[in-house]
Amino acid sequence: MARAKSPEKRQAILQAAAREIAASGLGASTAKIAKGADVAEGTLFTYFASKDELFNELYLELKGEVYRRINAEFPYKATLQVRARHVWTESLNWSIERPEERKASVQLGVSDVVTVATRERIGSQQRGAVEETLGEIAARGVFKDLPPGFAASAMGAMQDAVIDTVARKPRQKAVLVEKGFDAFWRMAK
Template identity: 45%
Template sequence: MARPRSEDKRNAILEAATEVVAEQGVSAPTARIAKRAGVAEGSLFTYFENKDALLNQLYLELKRDLRHAMLDGFPAAERIKVQTRHVWDGYVDWGVANPHKRKAMSQLGVSDRVSAQTKEAGQAAFAQVSTLMQKSLAGGVLKDQPPSFAGAIMSSLAETTMEFILREPAMADRYKSAGFDAFWAAIAEH
């Protein structure tokens, strides 16, 4: 009879995979992930059919975590600039607080081991953010560009902001505001 699966073990495997992928990339051996999680390598495959299944699930988990950080407490009744700032702050705060998750998600996002379907599902979870981008772009200088382009600009500016905050934590509020102002100036009507 098969042993029942433990949610704690599954979560430990995903946490270990986050750290190992952040440190060594998607080619890191599953044995290292299992060791970091404190489970036998065979146990890893009780929870995930193979390494690709683990990486795809990890990608979705990281995207879900980021989505919650960006949208929890979303100020739906506020002006679009306030809403966009809320999403920005959530993204930057998540990235600063979770450097391993940020780096792992970045590596998984460009990996061919994460399927197109999984990447699509990860993006679908951000439909509300995408809609917000479309509204923000409606009258701005990037209005004729796809929302994914504005999203890429947001990601680039947010990454730069996160790096500066990590280097100079005492300047976090200043950098977060300056980064947002630069983003808003790039997308909003002037």
């Protein structure tokens, strides 16, 4: 048999793509991505049929990473506030620790190269605990009077505010993450 497709190369391409998107947006060229992954330009296309497919796979990968991180050690039996704080902290820490991946993820999420089909493929994997927690939040506090989905948007939005602030005051990261949650929780209480 011929050489097998190397998972390492696939990963290298995905990582390079995230890096390039963070640096220059969705206009990031396949040539640069390939060079960043240390493979030939053509090789990129043996792993991903097109730039669009690469970007969809990357989005999946990135979202998957966050969900995997949240689900690991999820405090299923704890109070809602504890569970909410877990979701908040884990996803926020991922964003802060991997700023390039986060930037890429946001850009992809906003664009329309990421298809509806891709977006749908995400949750079905293991969105479970997160969704359950957000659902409970949505039924409380101010969110009770707002459509479902608003609570999730609001959490994401408040996390953006924290990330912005951490970018300016990196030393206070831990405090910001915690106080940020307290702010968010005021709305849910």
